[in-house]
Amino acid sequence: MKVGIVGLGSYVPERVVTNADLEKVLDTTDEWIRTRSGIIERRFAREDQATSDLAKIAAERALKDANLSPYDIDLIIVGTNSPDMLYPATACLVQDKIGAKNAAAFDLQAGCPGWIYAATVGAQFIKSGMYKNILVIGAEVITRMMDSTDRGTYVLFGDGAGATVLSTVENGGFISSELYADGSLAQYLTLPAGGSRKPFSEEVLKERTYFTKMDGQEVFKFSVREISRISKKVLDKANVPLESVDWFIPHQANLRIIKAGAQKLGIPMEKVVVTIDKFGNSSAASIPVALDKIYREGKLKNSDKVLMVSFGAGMTSGAIIMEWSK
Numbered sequence: 001m002k003v004g005i006v007g008l009g010s011y012v013p014e015r016v017v018t019n020a021d022l023e024k025v026l027d028t029t030d031e032w033i034r035t036r037s038g039i040i041e042r043r044f045a046r047e048d049q050a051t052s053d054l055a056k057i058a059a060e061r062a063l064k065d066a067n068l069s070p071y072d073i074d075l076i077i078v079g080t081n082s083p084d085m086l087y088p089a090t091a092c093l094v095q096d097k098i099g100a101k102n103a104a105a106f107d108l109q110a111g112c113p114g115w116i117y118a119a120t121v122g123a124q125f126i127k128s129g130m131y132k133n134i135l136v137i138g139a140e141v142i143t144r145m146m147d148s149t150d151r152g153t154y155v156l157f158g159d160g161a162g163a164t165v166l167s168t169v170e171n172g173g174f175i176s177s178e179l180y181a182d183g184s185l186a187q188y189l190t191l192p193a194g195g196s197r198k199p200f201s202e203e204v205l206k207e208r209t210y211f212t213k214m215d216g217q218e219v220f221k222f223s224v225r226e227i228s229r230i231s232k233k234v235l236d237k238a239n240v241p242l243e244s245v246d247w248f249i250p251h252q253a254n255l256r257i258i259k260a261g262a263q264k265l266g267i268p269m270e271k272v273v274v275t276i277d278k279f280g281n282s283s284a285a286s287i288p289v290a291l292d293k294i295y296r297e298g299k300l301k302n303s304d305k306v307l308m309v310s311f312g313a314g315m316t317s318g319a320i321i322m323e324w325s326k
């Protein structure tokens, strides 16, 4: 049985925040941000928007694209690192917002590879025969998890949501997936407070540990290594030669990581999808948003081979190789 994407949709908030805007509030420069990260602008959600609101819009677009009703959905999985609240799951809020009355719902937290992990998990439910149509969403209002006084993180992130409907397909679809985690590196990218380890307190407020803490250089090294390692692994497993990959969609964290990773893997930049200049790092949303972008632009052709790879908090990484057919 083959499983693939039968519907695709995304949403990024309308508010554009440029590097010049950030220069006004932080000790940073447009030049530093551009040369160190490749980011020119990013999107910030409106104050009244939370992750489920962005996910709802992307999900409705994906359902329309799949020509399915919300009642046809059996399961919703939201990959996110910025849920509306600690519980209930954002997926349950999305289920209610889109009226998917027949769907079970849960969140999957796997750092930036959240959508890769969730799509891999969703595909197993279909292969096992348990469910037919699954909404897999990567959605974030991750900018709310960032400290507006920390120039090392605040300038890098943006909000967005990408949604995919998975179902059985006659041709193409997912060829293979690979998932990886190394929890011994957890400290390099973490939001330390607000959970059971460090509940909210005056100390937490003072330390600002309710915001993301990142060791940028360690994350950088892990990311470049993982892009090539896990991509090679998934291609080997699928028996797909690197040369036959038509589109390479890496997680959009830093243009330097993307270029170094693509070079290490041996894939030319013409095949690499880049959105970081416009959207920054939207964490678990970055891959489905980038996929939807090339789909809407009419660039994805039937039987194109698409390699998607991501890395992030955990530390985790994940890759999917698929053949596009829709």
Ligand code: UT7
Residues within 6 Å of the ligand: 027, 028, 029, 032, 033, 036, 037, 112, 151, 152, 153, 155, 189, 215, 216, 217, 219, 220, 223, 252, 253, 254, 257, 281, 283, 311, 312, 313
């Ligand atoms: O989604 C997955 C998670 N994230 C990532 O994958 C991010 C991975 N890491 C990175 O992308 C890069 O490490 C960063 C973009 C975060 C930083 O780039 P870098 O080349 O590793 O810079 P750095 O951390 O070594 O900092 C160099 C300098 C420092 O100043 P000093 O100590 O040399 O005087 C920083 O304080 O740049 C300074 N700096 C800034 N300057 C202006 C850090 N952030 C800024 C800033 N504006 N926004």
